[in-house]
Amino acid sequence: MALAVIGTLIAIQQYTILYVYIPENGQHSKSKDSRQASFASPSKQYLYYLNYDGFSNQLISLYRAAQLAYSTNRTLIIPPILTHHTANDGNTRGGNKTLEYKLKCGPDHLDMIKLDALECLKHSDESSHVKFAEIINMTKLSQTINVPFIDICDFVKQKPLLAKRFFFQIEQKKLEQRTIDLDWPCAEDEPESYGDMVDHFESIYANDAVAILPSAYILRSENSMTEDFEWNVFRYPLSSNLSEFIRILRDRLPTYYIGVHLRFRDDAEYSKNEEHRFKCSEDKTEVLDMIRRHHMSMIEKDEATSNSTPSVFIASNSHEALRCYKQSLKDKGIQAFSLSDLIAQEKNLVEILSAINAPKSIIYLSLDQVLVSLGQRIVLLNMRVGNDGGNGKNTASTFHWVIEARHEEPDIN
Numbered sequence: 001m002a003l004a005v006i007g008t009l010i011a012i013q014q015y016t017i018l019y020v021y022i023p024e025n026g027q028h029s030k031s032k033d034s035r036q037a038s039f040a041s042p043s044k045q046y047l048y049y050l051n052y053d054g055f056s057n058q059l060i061s062l063y064r065a066a067q068l069a070y071s072t073n074r075t076l077i078i079p080p081i082l083t084h085h086t087a088n089d090g091n092t093r094g095g096n097k098t099l100e101y102k103l104k105c106g107p108d109h110l111d112m113i114k115l116d117a118l119e120c121l122k123h124s125d126e127s128s129h130v131k132f133a134e135i136i137n138m139t140k141l142s143q144t145i146n147v148p149f150i151d152i153c154d155f156v157k158q159k160p161l162l163a164k165r166f167f168f169q170i171e172q173k174k175l176e177q178r179t180i181d182l183d184w185p186c187a188e189d190e191p192e193s194y195g196d197m198v199d200h201f202e203s204i205y206a207n208d209a210v211a212i213l214p215s216a217y218i219l220r221s222e223n224s225m226t227e228d229f230e231w232n233v234f235r236y237p238l239s240s241n242l243s244e245f246i247r248i249l250r251d252r253l254p255t256y257y258i259g260v261h262l263r264f265r266d267d268a269e270y271s272k273n274e275e276h277r278f279k280c281s282e283d284k285t286e287v288l289d290m291i292r293r294h295h296m297s298m299i300e301k302d303e304a305t306s307n308s309t310p311s312v313f314i315a316s317n318s319h320e321a322l323r324c325y326k327q328s329l330k331d332k333g334i335q336a337f338s339l340s341d342l343i344a345q346e347k348n349l350v351e352i353l354s355a356i357n358a359p360k361s362i363i364y365l366s367l368d369q370v371l372v373s374l375g376q377r378i379v380l381l382n383m384r385v386g387n388d389g390g391n392g393k394n395t396a397s398t399f400h401w402v403i404e405a406r407h408e409e410p411d412i413n
Contacts, residue, residue, distance in 0.1 A: 043075045043148065045209055046155070046162070049216040050109045050116075051079040052093030055365045056398035057217060058082060062132070063233035065216035066147045067226060071198050074211065075148040077155050078138070079116055081130045084361040105186035106214035110170050113212060117167035120153035129153055133239060134358040135366055140237035145229060166210040182213070183220050194223035234405035238370070238412060241356045242363070246370050246412045248349065249342045254335065256304040257311040258294050259375025259407075260287065261368070262325065263382045263397045264318040280324035287325065287381065288332055294377035303376050311335040313375060315368035317399075321383075339367055369399065373406035380404070 047069045051058055058081065069076040082093060093103060093112065102108040119129040131151050132138060142149050156163040181187035182197055191197040197219070205211035213219075238246065265271070268278040295310040312329055314336055316322045322338055329336040343349050356363055372378060380400040 043073050045072075045074045045211070046077050046150075047072070047074040047211050047213070048077040048113070048152065048166075049079065049213040050093075050103055050112055051082055052103055052215070053082075053217070054084050054398075055081075055362050056402055059233055059236070059402060060230075060398060061216040063229045064219040065213070066145055066233065067229040068198070068201065068216070068219060070145065070147050070225075070229075071194075072201060072205075072211075075150055077210070078132050078149050078151045080119065080128070080152065081132050081135060081358060081362060083359040084365055101185070104215040104218055105181075107174055109214035110174060110212070114167060114170050116152055117156055117163060120156040127153075130358050130362075134356055135236075135239055135242055135362060137237040137239050141233070144232050144237070162209055166208075166212060183218050185218060186214075191221050194221040194226075197221040231405050234402045235409060235411070238366075239356070241352075242366060243412050245349070245352055245356070246367065248352070249339075249367065249371060250374060250412070252342050252345055253313060253337060253371070254311040256298060256308070257313050257335075257337075257375050258291055258298075258377045258379060259372035259403070260291065260312050260314040260325075260379040261372045261381075261400065261403060262287070262314070262316040262318075262321055263380075263399060264316065264321055266317065268318045268321065278318050278320050278324075280320070284325060284328050287379065288329070288334075290379045290381075291329075291334060294379065298376055309333060309335050311337070313337050313371050315339065315372050339364060339371065365399075369402050370406060370412065373403045374410050374412070375407075378403060378407050 047065060049061060049065045051061060062078075066076055068074075103112060116129075119127045122129075129152075131153075133151070138149050150158075156167065182191070182201060184190050191200065201211070264278055265276050267276055271277055291310055291312060295304065298304040299308075310333075312334055314322065314325060314329070315338065316325070326336040326338060343353070353363065372380075380397070380403060382397045382400065
């Protein structure tokens with residue numbers, strides 16, 4: 001059925017890449033580590049990768065894929081945005097470590113990629129496909145990092161022959177599948193440099209109109225441009241609907257507030273292991289002391305009046321922890337707000353929120369990240385207990401990296 005539908009699309013002759021920025025007089029130039037900063041036209045070669053895991057990790061995959069597309073002069077085909085892997089609405093590509101490994105290193109990813117493409121053939125009311133453009137202004141991001149984008153569903157409709165060959169003829173592709181050891185954990189040895197990885201990529205895909213990777217998340221080799229790509233994607237420009245919603249929420253917060261995010265284990269509310277479960281009785285002194293220090297510093301710098309009550313916007317991946325800490329803050333005389341408090345203030349906000357065609361898990365994560373980052377000061381604590389046999393407060397949290405990136409240059413446009 002899918003191939004029959006694809007066949008009917010062959011008559012489509014338009015070639016329109018969405019989300020593409022094409023400066024005048026741009027020139028193509030390819031090198032191992034970088035290229036000139038402008039395009040003559042969208043590339044006729046493409047790169048696609050499998051998306052999985054939580055939202056912040058999906059952002060990491062996006063920036064790493066974009067950097068590789070930049071270095072190899074390819075148009076990046078954007079996969080669907082997925083629900084957060086711990087959300088009730090599910091994300092079967094996150095949380096299952098065995099499945100994750102198979103998807104990362106291939107060739108099992110080809111079955112999932114076919115499912116991505118098949119969703120594009122369904123009526124919009126039946127399709128689960130969600131464009132990144134619902135959350136991110138992809139046109140602005142394309143301009144910022146100078147990589148042309150096209151959503152996979154737009155690619156399937158506009159390039160039916162390539163879609164049929166690379167997305168739907170899976171059995172043939174499996175027989176032709178080549179080694180895709182671009183980086184850890186699939187390769188026995190990590191590439192010595194980013195340039196080596198790009199050379200290896202070209203040795204595999206140079207003649208392919210569409211290069212399909214099991215994962216972009218595992219592309220860990222770095223060059224001088226990596227930090228710029230990472231920070232620009234983490235500071236992603238918001239879609240118009242999302243930015244409008246955030247402006248409304250921001251107006252409902254005090255002028256000066258401290259953004260707080262507490263990161264707990266993903267299973268903090270339902271783990272059978274008692275050690276991993278969130279306990280409201282745990283000491284909260286560290287969080288309160290950090291808020292007080294930030295509040296006093298804001299007063300000293302005239303960022304808050306001397307008699308003002310500390311105001312906090314607090315977010316957490318644990319609903320139990322959020323309720324617990326909000327009450328603790330209020331008991332200490334600190335004004336505490338959460339996303340649910342702001343949304344509940346006016347019923348018409350629900351209608352505005354419904355205009356964003358994305359899973360609520362992703363929308364709320366984005367709103368929390370942005371609103372925490374807009375605070376005059378931020379408090380970010382990783383409270384994941386048991387990750388390495390102990391308290392994980394010093395371990396990295398991608399969610400916090402995104403908040404820090406946005407906090408450095410706060411912008412809701």
